[in-house]
Amino acid sequence: QVQLVQSGAEVKKPGASVKVSCKASGYSFTSYGISWVRQAPGQGLEWMGWISPYNGNTNYAQKLQGRVTMTTDTSTTTAYMELRSLRSDDTAVYYCAASDTVMAAMDYWGQGSLVTVSS
Amino acid sequence: SYELTQPPSVSVSPGQTARITCSGDALPKQYAYWYQQKPGQAPVLVIYKDTERPSGIPGRFSGSTSGTTVTLTISGVQAEDEADYYCQSSDSSGTYPEVIFGGGTKLTVL
Numbered sequence: 001q002v003q004l005v006q007s008g009a010e011v012k013k014p015g016a017s018v019k020v021s022c023k024a025s026g027y028s029f030t031s032y033g034i035s036w037v038r039q040a041p042g043q044g045l046e047w048m049g050w051i052s053p054y055n056g057n058t059n060y061a062q063k064l065q066g067r068v069t070m071t072t073d074t075s076t077t078t079a080y081m082e083l084r085s086l087r088s089d090d091t092a093v094y095y096c097a098a099s100d101t102v103m104a105a106m107d108y109w110g111q112g113s114l115v116t117v118s119s
Numbered sequence: 120s121y122e123l124t125q126p127p128s129v130s131v132s133p134g135q136t137a138r139i140t141c142s143g144d145a146l147p148k149q150y151a152y153w154y155q156q157k158p159g160q161a162p163v164l165v166i167y168k169d170t171e172r173p174s175g176i177p178g179r180f181s182g183s184t185s186g187t188t189v190t191l192t193i194s195g196v197q198a199e200d201e202a203d204y205y206c207q208s209s210d211s212s213g214t215y216p217e218v219i220f221g222g223g224t225k226l227t228v229l
Contacts, residue, residue, distance in 0.1 A: 045205050050218070059216065103216050109162055109163070
């Protein structure tokens with residue numbers, strides 16, 4: 001069955017960077033894109049961007065352009081999301097999700113990774 | 120910027136029908152998707168492409184569309200349906216498409 005297993009919780013200081021991983025299994029990794037979505041405490045879902053493991057094409061949310069980088073490693077079927085220059089309002093649960101194209105449904109989700117930004 | 124508008128909350132008694140709406144100007148041109156999220160859990164896709172139901176999702180969940188509004192209907196609501204529900208669509212008016220989520224609707228089963 002399709003599984004997306006994410007890395008554990010992280011605590012970072014303002015101005016630092018964080019890199020969250022998402023290990024995929026149960027399907028052909030290059031057949032599905034990976035979306036990243038975050039959710040601040042008590043808030044709704046916010047789309048961060050999408051990457052195609054097939055060719056590395058990316059689509060980032062305009063709000064995060066310049067601070068976020070999404071990559072994949074097809075040898076380990078793992079996707080990564082790096083967010084730089086962290087601020088307190090980046091504190092959130094970060095999810096990866098498998099989606100066919102950038103605008104398609106997010107069919108399968110990881111369990112989420114809590115990133116806390118605090119001095 | 121483009122927005123999807125959902126009611127913050129909907130309340131129904133068990134066995135009744137719950138309807139959750141999502142409004143947005145681009146919805147006639149772009150598909151909508153619906154997710155259910157229970158506390159402490161990742162979202163789960165319950166409706167895709169406006170009206171389609173993924174395998175494994177109970178038949179009481181259905182989707183419909185009319186103009187700039189899409190609606191998630193849960194018929195015969197059960198206690199286990201209490202959750203937050205989010206609609207998703209996309210904004211392709213800019214250089215690159217962006218995915219947009221509605222603000223979410225908390226469904227309370229009385």
